[in-house]
Amino acid sequence: MDSNLTTIVVLVTVIHVVVLALMIWIRVRRTEGDGIQVADAKITPCAVCGEPSTDWCYDGLDPNEQRDPHTGRVWSADVARYRPVCAAHAGARPAHDHPRDGAADVAAA
Numbered sequence: 001m002d003s004n005l006t007t008i009v010v011l012v013t014v015i016h017v018v019v020l021a022l023m024i025w026i027r028v029r030r031t032e033g034d035g036i037q038v039a040d041a042k043i044t045p046c047a048v049c050g051e052p053s054t055d056w057c058y059d060g061l062d063p064n065e066q067r068d069p070h071t072g073r074v075w076s077a078d079v080a081r082y083r084p085v086c087a088a089h090a091g092a093r094p095a096h097d098h099p100r101d102g103a104a105d106v107a108a109a
């Protein structure tokens with residue numbers, strides 16, 4: 001039993017050291033990645049106004065677009081249908097996005 005306990009303690013210690021090393025590696029790696037992401041967001045202009053983009057927005061042009069049954073918002077499974085937008089345009093609905101209820105369509109027509 002004592003040798004089993006010793007084995008377990010050694011194993012747990014080794015695992016802790018490995019996890020610690022992994023955490024340090026992830027931390028160093030993430031800092032590097034974050035810097036690259038911030039740089040990319042700054043140089044990608046908003047598709048609407050040209051300001052630095054902070055988000056990605058569906059352009060509403062996917063022929064196979066999906067609709068969220070809970071929110072009624074349309075979205076696309078095709079990442080190519082997303083364009084960079086700034087904070088001011090991130091919440092704006094795409095021009096081709098029609099409201100789900102027909103009443104608004106009648107009012108618009």
Ligand SMILES: [Zn+2]
Pocket residue numbers: 046047048049050051085086087088089
């Ligand atoms: Zn914009």
